[in-house]
Amino acid sequence: MAVKIRNKKYSIMKSVRHQYENWPFPGTDFRSREWLLLLRQIGKIINSNNKQAARFADIGCGTGHTVLALARIFTGTQFWGIDISRNSIRQAKGLASDNQIENVTFRNINIITDRLLHLGKFRVVYCAGVLHHIENLDKAFARVATLVEPGGYLILWLYGRYGRARHRLNQKFLKTLASGLSPSKTLELAHEFAVQFKDRLAADGGFYTPRGSGLDGVRWLLDHPHWLADQMIPGFENAFDLGDIFRLLDNNGLVFHNWLGVSDSITGYTSSKLIEKRFAILNRRDRLLAIEYLIKPDYYFIVARRA
Ligand SMILES: C[S@@+](CC[C@H](N)C(=O)[O-])C[C@H]1O[C@@H](n2cnc3c(N)ncnc32)[C@H](O)[C@@H]1O
Structure with missing residues (x-):
């Protein structure tokens, strides 16, 4: 087709x-x-x-x-x-x-x-x-x-809009400098940026590689040009939060099922009885939102179900 x-x-x-x-x-x-x-x-x-x-x-x-x-x-x-x-x-x-x-x-x-x-x-x-x-x-x-x-x-x-925010500014930096360049020259610029600013890139985090978003992740980007292009010089990229995802599910007859890799319990994050007590009175959505604000995820991996 x-x-x-x-x-x-x-x-x-x-x-x-x-x-x-x-x-x-x-x-x-x-x-x-x-x-x-x-x-x-x-x-x-x-x-x-x-x-x-x-x-x-x-x-x-x-x-x-x-x-x-x-x-x-x-x-x-x-x-x-x-x-x-x-x-x-x-x-x-x-x-x-x-x-x-x-x-x-x-x-x-x-x-x-x-x-x-x-x-x-x-x-x-x-x-x-x-x-x-x-x-x-x-x-x-x-x-x-x-x-x-x-x-x-x-x-x-x-x-995720919170975890990826600083990385998106690094992308914008590159986009500003790359105006008018060919795709291959833009990739060359992204490579140079990752070499020159590797510590800053790792400290800002929020990018995604199979080796995480620290210095190992930067090395992964430098060794894998297709990943470098995907993470540093996207044709267009946006980022979202859990509220956006709930709205999309509600508008399309889907029900939130689970968040892969993230527990909706607070006990893994704190031993404070006061925080646990306040958390326990929240409904499931608010618990998930509270966890989202706490962990500020780089990305969401969500399972939803059609009723
Ligand atoms: C970051 S890659 C992810 C590929 C794969 N899902 C994975 O996780 O390895 C994004 C993919 O979305 C595809 N894509 C972007 N816009 C699309 C559209 N309007 N229709 C179909 N595919 C699209 C791109 O061509 C690209 O292969």
Whole structure:
């Protein structure tokens, strides 16, 4: 399916697409904590007592590493991977055929401008690191949410406005200096910045790599140009908070299920009986918001369910 973006109003979308045509996202590290959390969550959903074979969609699948790794494990599930970047989908298809993985279908689809309904409904819709690259979050979210079948799950990974705030200023610094430069020169500038300001970058934190956001994370960026581009010179990037996520769920008939990797209990953070007592009288949403304010997350990894 061809993805054509002719309209001027889609200039942000164009720059995001160009970014991932130039530097297809190489995927996650399968020893990471996020991967293990995801695997456990998907195992619970897919192996639950549902007789119909599950369908799983990875929206904005990049080069397909995650969906292919899952397809190898959950062989009775039909997986789909869709992405706006042709280059990413080409690489994903190549990986699938090199590894003889047959239960994944890849399609070059833009979730904002292309038809999605023909894809059908899915037990799990996974959308990681994608929606913060789209200008109209409400529209993108609504379109993705329609793919979740009744009783099915949406698993969302989104950048956090509090934890990523200082990093976003580093991105703005680079954007200011890169005005008018070609993509390759912009990447060269980002590399120079990460070399020159590595301590500052690590102290500001908030960027994401499989090696964290300290000095090891900076070294990871310097060694992996596609990650450097993704983290330092995004075509467009936004960041959100839990209030935004609750609003999106409410507006689209989804119910918050859990926050992967984050407990909604305060006991892991404090031994103060007074704070515990005050926390205990809050409803679940306010508990989650309180924890959010306390930990100021760089990102959210949220599971929601369609009633
Ligand atoms: C940071 S990468 C994340 C890739 C993958 N989900 C992962 O976690 O490894 C963001 C992906 O979103 C895709 N993307 C951005 N806007 C999109 C859109 N409008 N429709 C479909 N895919 C989009 C990009 O091409 C890119 O591959």
